[in-house]
Amino acid sequence: MQAIIFANRTGDELAPLNDHYCPARLPVGNKAVIEYTLEDIAKSGITQIKLIISSQAREIEKLLCNGEKWGLEIEYFLSKPQEETRSVLKRLALDPDESLLLVRGDIFRSPSISQFIDFSKAFPRDFVQAKMESQNAGMMLLPAALPYLADIDWPFLPHFDSTSVVTLVLHGRSFMLDSFHSYMDANLCLAKNELPTLTPSERSYLSANAQQDFYVGTKTHTGDLTSQNGWGIIGNNCRIEEKVQLKESVVIGNNCLIDKESSIENSLILPNTYVGERLEVKNSILCQDLLINLQHLGVIQIKDQALIGANEINAKPEGNKTSTLTRLFLLIIFILSLPLWPLLSVYSSLRNTFNKQSEHSTISDTCIDNLGQTFKAWRWNIPGPISARLPQIYHVLTGRLDLFGDTPEARYATGKDDRRLGVLGPVQLLLDKSAPKEERQLLELEFDADNRASKYLHLLWRALRSQPQTITASHLL
Structure with a gap:
């Protein structure tokens, strides 16, 4: 079976x-x-x-x-x-x-x-x-x-x-994990040892509560837990600073930092989250810069990193991974293409002047680079997806983007902090701007699953052979 x-x-x-x-x-x-x-x-x-x-x-x-x-x-x-x-x-x-x-x-x-x-x-x-x-x-x-x-x-x-x-x-x-309360209850029931045959895998430590223990992961600093009135689970590589109060059921994920004199009560802190000094968290779920209040079901994104945010243990992606040799080759192409830019600009202007949709001759993309910074990158509004993106090669040379990778458009980068973002990719080369978000995601998944060493060359060949088009799910699956 x-x-x-x-x-x-x-x-x-x-x-x-x-x-x-x-x-x-x-x-x-x-x-x-x-x-x-x-x-x-x-x-x-x-x-x-x-x-x-x-x-x-x-x-x-x-x-x-x-x-x-x-x-x-x-x-x-x-x-x-x-x-x-x-x-x-x-x-x-x-x-x-x-x-x-x-x-x-x-x-x-x-x-x-x-x-x-x-x-x-x-x-x-x-x-x-x-x-x-x-x-x-x-x-x-x-x-x-x-x-x-x-x-x-x-x-x-x-x-x-x-x-x-x-x-x-x-x-x-x-x-069912179909609500914040359902998800919270799953964690707190495990922390209280209320699930038959399921016990937290972390090491057990006594708390001030005679009926409940703490379960603490490796390489975690907590101070004296026997004085804490709470109980629950604390993950690996965490640090609980001085005079932190843990009350009732508490679940703290891996790589979290709880700063001094803060208070955590009946709450869930998800991995790689920083909780600021003297902050009181009660009946809430925290995930990096998200605060979800379970009493009012309100969701707030905190902009002040001194309150809550991503813990620095959750390292940012490294810089540009495009090899030095490839970047040198791109520099040559970039310089040789410069004389063509006026012609491409004129072509784009004339094409869009007579376009019934009255579109602009250039398109400005809002991008997020590999270090999480937002910036603008422009391209020509012409059919050829590769030639249209020639100006964006500059961002590969400066290290902001990779040559190949996920689309760097901000609205499709959410939740992809550890993904490589590039000028060229299946979404950028094979889909037009009208393609739904679901099709973009599926195309990226299909490309990720392709283990062929030649998949990038195959992608370029497909882009050169045909104009951008909307690919339906039946093509992908």
């Missing part, structure tokens, strides 16, 4: 937190949600995994690699965001008679997969619907479940059949 894990939720219910984490990557007790599902599957004896991903695909692959950590073999497949299960399975071309476990890897539940599989084997011809806390537990077994595939699509629909199927009620807790 093999398992197909669906981790293709976009997490729009958690906006703007989903700019930083898609649901499968959300940290619960300093471990991503998808990791709990993989651990649960590994305990069931299954080793072959097909992982369906969409948002933040590169980050998920970087986190999980080939699955060796869990004794698994993971094969990755790209899908449209929240694509229907039936459509995904059709493209996988699986044996219709093969026993397959389908499971959502972007909800958080108590370990239960082994129990579900063992129970389902006793009813090989019946669809076994799994429930946990009267909710859809997000798992099913094929081929018996084929007529009910829609029950595992996200968002879950409340139409469980109670007459023609077998229902298994699983013990434990289940969190």
